[in-house]
Amino acid sequence: xxxxxxxxxxAREGHVGxxxxxxxxxxxxxxxxxxxxxxxxxxxxxxxxVFDPDDGAPAGLMDAADKLRNEDVIAVEGRVxxxxxxxxxxxxxxxVEVVVTALEVLNKTANPPFLPDDGAELxxxxxxxxxxxxxxxxxxxxxxxxxxxxxxxxTRRYFDAQGFLEVETPVLYKSTPEGARxxxxxxxxxxxxxxxLPQSPQLFKQIMxxxxxxxxxxxxxxxxxxxxxxxxxxEFTQIDLxxxxxxxxxxxxxxxxxxxxxxxxxxxxxxxxxxxxGYREAMERYGIDRPDTRYGLExxxxxxxxxxxxxxxxxxxxxxxxxxxxxxxxxxxxxxLRVPGGAERLTRKITDGYSDLVRGFGAGxxxxxxxxxxxxxxxxxxxxxxxxxxxxxxFLSAVGAEPGDTVLFVADAYAVATKAIxxxxxxxxxxxxxxxxxxxxxxxxxxxxxxxxxxxxETGKWVAMHHPFTAPRDDQRDLFVRADLQDEVAIESVVxxxxxxxxxxxxxAGGSVRxxxxxxxxxxxxxxxxxxxxxREKFSxxxxxxxxxxxxxxxxxxGLDRLVMHLCGTENIRDVIAFPKTQIGQDxxxxxxxxxxxxxxxxxxxxxxxxxxxxxx
RNA sequence: GGGGCGGUAGCUCAAUUGGUUAGAGUACCGGACUGUCGAUCCGGUGGUUGCGGGUUCGAGUCCCGUCCGCCUCGCCA
Numbered sequence: 001x002x003x004x005x006x007x008x009x010x011a012r013e014g015h016v017g018x019x020x021x022x023x024x025x026x027x028x029x030x031x032x033x034x035x036x037x038x039x040x041x042x043x044x045x046x047x048x049x050v051f052d053p054d055d056g057a058p059a060g061l062m063d064a065a066d067k068l069r070n071e072d073v074i075a076v077e078g079r080v081x082x083x084x085x086x087x088x089x090x091x092x093x094x095x096v097e098v099v100v101t102a103l104e105v106l107n108k109t110a111n112p113p114f115l116p117d118d119g120a121e122l123x124x125x126x127x128x129x130x131x132x133x134x135x136x137x138x139x140x141x142x143x144x145x146x147x148x149x150x151x152x153x154x155t156r157r158y159f160d161a162q163g164f165l166e167v168e169t170p171v172l173y174k175s176t177p178e179g180a181r182x183x184x185x186x187x188x189x190x191x192x193x194x195x196x197l198p199q200s201p202q203l204f205k206q207i208m209x210x211x212x213x214x215x216x217x218x219x220x221x222x223x224x225x226x227x228x229x230x231x232x233x234x235e236f237t238q239i240d241l242x243x244x245x246x247x248x249x250x251x252x253x254x255x256x257x258x259x260x261x262x263x264x265x266x267x268x269x270x271x272x273x274x275x276x277x278g279y280r281e282a283m284e285r286y287g288i289d290r291p292d293t294r295y296g297l298e299x300x301x302x303x304x305x306x307x308x309x310x311x312x313x314x315x316x317x318x319x320x321x322x323x324x325x326x327x328x329x330x331x332x333x334x335x336x337l338r339v340p341g342g343a344e345r346l347t348r349k350i351t352d353g354y355s356d357l358v359r360g361f362g363a364g365x366x367x368x369x370x371x372x373x374x375x376x377x378x379x380x381x382x383x384x385x386x387x388x389x390x391x392x393x394x395f396l397s398a399v400g401a402e403p404g405d406t407v408l409f410v411a412d413a414y415a416v417a418t419k420a421i422x423x424x425x426x427x428x429x430x431x432x433x434x435x436x437x438x439x440x441x442x443x444x445x446x447x448x449x450x451x452x453x454x455x456x457x458e459t460g461k462w463v464a465m466h467h468p469f470t471a472p473r474d475d476q477r478d479l480f481v482r483a484d485l486q487d488e489v490a491i492e493s494v495v496x497x498x499x500x501x502x503x504x505x506x507x508x509a510g511g512s513v514r515x516x517x518x519x520x521x522x523x524x525x526x527x528x529x530x531x532x533x534x535x536r537e538k539f540s541x542x543x544x545x546x547x548x549x550x551x552x553x554x555x556x557x558x559g560l561d562r563l564v565m566h567l568c569g570t571e572n573i574r575d576v577i578a579f580p581k582t583q584i585g586q587d588x589x590x591x592x593x594x595x596x597x598x599x600x601x602x603x604x605x606x607x608x609x610x611x612x613x614x615x616x617x
Numbered sequence: 618g619g620g621g622c623g624g625u626a627g628c629u630c631a632a633u634u635g636g637u638u639a640g641a642g643u644a645c646c647g648g649a650c651u652g653u654c655g656a657u658c659c660g661g662u663g664g665u666u667g668c669g670g671g672u673u674c675g676a677g678u679c680c681c682g683u684c685c686g687c688c689u690c691g692c693c694a
Contacts, residue, residue, distance in 0.1 A: 032657090033650040048654070070644085085652035094654090111645060113627055119655070120643090121629055126686045179694030199694080226693040227618095360620085360690060467694045528694090572687095582686065 002075035002104050009045020011093040015080040020098060022047060023106070025137065026072045036065045040076070040098075043142055048083070048097040049076055056101045064103050070115055071134075073107040076100045116141075125574070129588040132579060144576050147266060148564045152219060154265045155239055158258050164217035164241065169204035171197060171221070176538055178468065178528075180224035183234075186604035197223035200557060202467060203542050205242040206514055209553040210545045216242045219560065227583070231506070231562055231573050234585050239563075241511070242555030247474065248497050248513050251554045252446060255509065259444065259501065266567050269442055274501070278449040280327060287335070287422020289450070292505025294441045295434040299335050299421050300399055306334035306411065311387035313364065317411035325489060329415035329455070337421055338399045339428055342406030343370040343381075350431065351383075354408065354424055363412045363420035371396070373403030384409065426505070438569035445502045449473065452480070452496040453527065455488075461529055462491065466498045468524050469542075470512040471554075473497045481520065485527055497554070508563055511556025518546045 004023040006015070027041035036051040051057045051065040056079075068074065078100040088094035114123040116137035122128065128135040135141055156166065175182055175196035182196040198204075200222045208216045218240045225234055243251055256274055263269040275293075282291050285298045306314040320332035339346060346368075355365035368383035378396060380388055388395050399407055408428070410421040429435050452472055453462045464470060472480045473495045483490045497513035515521045521543060525535040536543065564576040574580035581587055601608060 028654075028656095030653045030656045031650085032653065035651040035653080037653050037656085039654070046654095050652085052651075054651080083652085085654085088654055090654080111627065113644095115628090115644080117655090123628055124624080124686070126624090127628080129686090176694090181692080202694095224693060227691085229693090230688070232693070464694050470694095583688090584685090586685095588686090 001106065002077050002102060004075070007044035008040050008042045008047040009092060011047045011080060011096050011098065013082065013095055016082055016096060018080050019077065020080055021075065021077045022049075022098065023075045024073070026068050026070055026074060028070060029068055031066060034062075036062070036068075038065070038068060040074070041137075045093060045139075046091055047093045048088070048091070049078065049100050050084075050097050051100050051103075055099050057099075061100070061103055064105065065100070068105070069109065069111075071109040071112050072105060073109070075104040075106055077102040126582075126588060129574075129580070129582065132589045136578065141575070144564065144568050144570070145578065147567050148560075148576055150266050151262065151560060151564055151567065154262050155217075155219065155258070158261045159215075159217040159241070162215065162254060162257075164215040165213050166217050167205075167208055167213060169198070169201040169208075169218065169220065173198040176203075178463075180226050183223050183225050186606045188604050191605040199224050200238060201240055202469065203539070205240060205555060206469065206542065206550075206553065207545050209242055209244045210548065210550045213242075214244045216240075216555075225585075228573075228581070228585075230571055231565065233561065233573055233577065233580055235581070236573075237560040239558040239560050240555070241557065242553060244551040244553045246513070246552065246554055248448075248499065248554065251511065251513070251556060252499060255501065255511075255556050256446075262563070263442065263567075271442065271444055274444045274446050276446040276448055279447060279451065279495075280449070282447055283418050283422075287418045287420075287425055288505075289447055290500065290502040290505055290507045291445065291447075292426065292429070292435075293443045293445060294436050294504055295429050297337065297339070297425050297429055297432075297434065299337055299418075299425060301333060302336045302395075302398065302409070303333045305391055305395060305398055306409075308391055309384075309387045310390075311367070311384055313367065314387075314409075314411050317364075317413070317417070320413045327414065328489060328492065329413065331414050332412065333414050333417050334409060334411040335417045335421040336399055337408045337425055337428065338401055339406045339408065339432065340402070341404050342408075342428075342432070343372060343404050345432060346406045346428075351406075351408070354427065357427055358410055358420035358424055361420040361423055362416045363410050366424065367409035367411070369407050369409075371401045371403055371405045371407065378403050441504065443504050447500045447502055448498070449495045450498045450500075451492060452476075452494040452524075453491055455492075462527050464524070464528060466496060466510065466512050468528055469514050469521070471497045471515045471520065477520065481523060491527065499556070501556075501558075503566055506562060506566070507559070508566065509556050509558040511554065513552070513554035516546060516550040516552050518543055521546060 002021045005021045008022055008024050022040055024040040024042035027039040027046055030037040034053055038049040039046045040049050051062055053062055076098065078098040080096050080098055083095060083097045112134055113127060113131055114134060116134050118138055118140050172185060172195040175184070175194060180199050182199065185195040185197065187193045187195060201218060201220055205216050220238055220240050221235055222238050223235050228234060243254065260271040263271050279289055282289055284301065285291065287299050303318060307318050314334050317334060318332040321328060321330035324331040351366060351368045358366055369385050369388055370381040371378050372381050380392060401407055408424065410417045410424065412420065450465050452465060452470065454465050456463050474497065476495050480494045483494065485491065499511060500507050501509040515524065522535065561573050561576055565571070565573060568576055570576065579587060579589065586592065
């Protein structure tokens with residue numbers, strides 16, 4: 001075999017006159033009969049090969065070159081020269097070409113179902129996933145793989161320099177059925193028992209702190225058996241971190257440094273000091289705990305004003321949870337969104353769509369009013385205009401509305417109205433073209449001061465907003481320890497020592513200072529409805545560990561896949577995972593998951609209850 | 618589990634109100650061609666319209682079911 005001397009993408013004028021050997025795939029061929037051009041591709045790029053009988057190519061070589069097709073794998077030897085036919089500015093190697101004197105066909109290809117060409121329209125994703133090896137040859141996929149590789153390297157280097165220890169934790173783990181649904185692994189040696197795959201190595205990393213590791217780092221696979229989304233897969237990768245002898249500040253500083261290093265190294269982007277925003281402020285201004293601050297369009301609370309209108313829907317909403325304090329999830333509110341220039345762009349059809357959108361989040365609909373210009377100053381038009389007319393001046397100044405604006409309202413209990421209008425805000429931003437394109441804005445944000453607990457809507461039980469090992473914020477500890485577990489309002493108001501990093505409206509990391517005090521941990525379990533026995537049964541190892549001298553500790557986990565998505569400018573997580581899964585968790589290339597023989601099931605003491613539905617094979 | 622969009626040649630798509638033999642580009646095969654770079658020109662092969670059922674004189678098109686892909690709600694401590 002003609003072993004290569006260079007990579008295809010590296011040929012430059014400096015190589016002119018040299019004899020080189022290249023290996024790669026035929027990216028395209030242009031056959032002029034007595035003259036043949038081949039673009040040869042490897043991971044590094046393309047080089048043009050020329051087969052010319054007047055320039056060292058005997059008839060046998062021309063015949064062989066004549067048979068080359070896209071995606072054949074070849075090795076060539078030849079001489080580098082300045083291009084005779086003029087430069088191709090589209091290629092990095094476009095000033096030179098290789099005049100081939102020897103060709104070895106290493107592997108003919110079957111006719112590929114599609115060509116790995118970024119310029120062409122991509123085939124449907126099903127086909128790309130089935131023939132992933134072809135899709136991965138596309139330059140864009142190669143770039144994504146390289147970016148991901150860079151992330152691994154920068155991560156290890158940064159945290160190594162910061163004194164973190166890379167530790168592997170078990171993938172065969174214990175089932176702890178709170179939180180996400182788990183993947184189970186039946187066990188051969190202990191009949192009737194199962195491992196679970198970890199949703200995250202949370203408890204191991206805490207125990208590493210008790211074990212004196214001081215600072216822990218792992219790039220680890222996590223598993224959650226939940227339905228995927230564009231930015232979510234059932235198996236995904238976290239950069240998992242934990243630090244001892246710290247409070248919130250030290251963790252945040254270290255992690256901010258990492259983000260700065262990462263974006264600097266990979267994209268050359270300077271990350272300014274990150275803004276911090278409390279959870280409540282985020283919910284008030286943006287209606288979501290991961291605000292996209294690349295555009296304004298802030299939400300306003302018009303409850304007081306709305307209470308003075310005769311609009312029945314507002315009144316009904318404001319009657320909800322009247323006795324509850326402000327910001328309580330069940331207290332009725334009226335939220336408004338001023339859309340500059342919306343009067344013209346947001347047609348009736350579009351605003352009707354907004355009502356459908358918010359109904360999906362449990363709200364009744366969107367009330368609309370347009371602000372129009374006129375001789376006698378601004379006037380209100382359409383929708384709820386007549387109800388607002390009596391408080392018009394106050395309304396206009398409260399929301400800062402100007403002629404040409406549309407104001408959208410959502411009225412409901414605080415939790416419902418806030419979520420609905422937060423989602424609406426993002427939709428409106430897209431519709432109004434307010435979202436900057438990729439690379440134009442990098443809005444990093446710490447979101448802090450989350451509530452410790454929230455009520456599960458279905459079961460009515462308290463659940464930990466982050467996870468049950470998150471500590472209360474330092475100034476909240478005594479309040480929490482003394483709080484009456486029956487006092488809903490008090491429990492809902494306890495603030496945690498958690499923190500998330502949000503980038504352009506997407507959560508890229510989340511963490512917290514942990515509970516290192518067994519008394520606090522027990523109270524959390526109690527509140528979550530875990531009896532002392534249950535807690536001991538599930539987490540005895542943790543409670544025990546905490547009782548043997550646990551240092552104060554805290555950490556965070558970055559969603560590595562999402563980080564790479566941001567760094568690559570894609571909205572599809574499958575673009576940054578070499579072998580991703582579909583919406584029902586299949587790998588279309590290997591056809592996993594698959595059935596297994598009865599014998600194999602018997603070995604692990606499993607019997608399947610599944611059988612094909614009636615009428616199917 | 619719910620909602621939406623999609624599935625027609627290897628691939629990307631088209632096909633009028635349900636109406637003749639389901640077309641085009643590309644890939645592939647054959648031929649021509651000495652400077653292309655999405656080469657060009659000529660010719661050709663290629664179809665279970667995802668699958669199953671139904672309505673109809675007639676179904677790619679309408680109806681029912683089902684599978685698969687994508688987006689999304691729920692879910693994701």
